[in-house]
Amino acid sequence: MIWPRTRPYPARLRSILGRWGPRLVVLALVGYGLLLARVWWVSRLDQLEPADAIVVLGAAQYNGRPSPVLKARLDHALELYRRGLAPTVVVTGGIGPGDRMSEATVGDRYLRARGVPDSVIVVRPDGRTTEESMRSVADWMEEREADRVLLVSDPFHMARLRLEARRARLVAFTSPTRTSPIAPGSRAELGYFAWEALKLPVAALRRLVGGRDSTP
16 A cells, blocks of 8 residues: 655644744734733723722732832722722732731731721731632622622732632722832833733633633
C-alpha cells in the first residue's frame, strides 16, 4: 500500500500560522482593547445608590496605620456613610505576609477614631484576595437577608470587583475613591489598568463556570 505523501507536522503548523497568525494577533489585540475599555469605563462610574452596606476593599497597612491607598478608600467610605447611603460599613482584608494585624482591623480602628460607632462597622478579615473578600461579605450579608452593596476601592479595581461581587450573588454598585495616591493618568494607574484588563476575563470565566448570581 502506498500512503499519500503528507507534509511534516512542523511544516503544516508553520503554514497554518502563516495563514491565520496575523488574524489571530489582530483578534487578540481587539479583544484586549475591548477589555481595557471596559475597565476604564467602569472606573469612571460613581453609582451613589442606597445600599445595605458600604464595602471597603483592603489594601496595605503599616504597623497598624493604613497605607495612603487604604486611607483614601476609608476616607471615601466615611464620606458615603455620612451622606446616609448605607447604615453599615464593612471593612475587609486579611493579614499580609509579615504583618500582625489585618487590613480590616486597621480599617475598623481608623473609622472608629473618626467617630463612626462600633455598631456601624463590620470587620471581615478572612480574605486575602478580591474573590475571598467578596465571599466573606456575601456570607455575612446572606445571614441578614441583605444583598445591596456599595463597593469602595481604587478606580482601576472596579470592573473586576463588581464582577466578583455579582458572582457572590450581591447586588453591586461602585463608588471609587478619587483621592488615591495612584493618580489618574499616571504611569502607575495605566499599569494597573493593563493588568486588570488581563484579570477580567479570568474572573468572568470563573463566574460562568462556577457561580450563579441574582444580579440583573
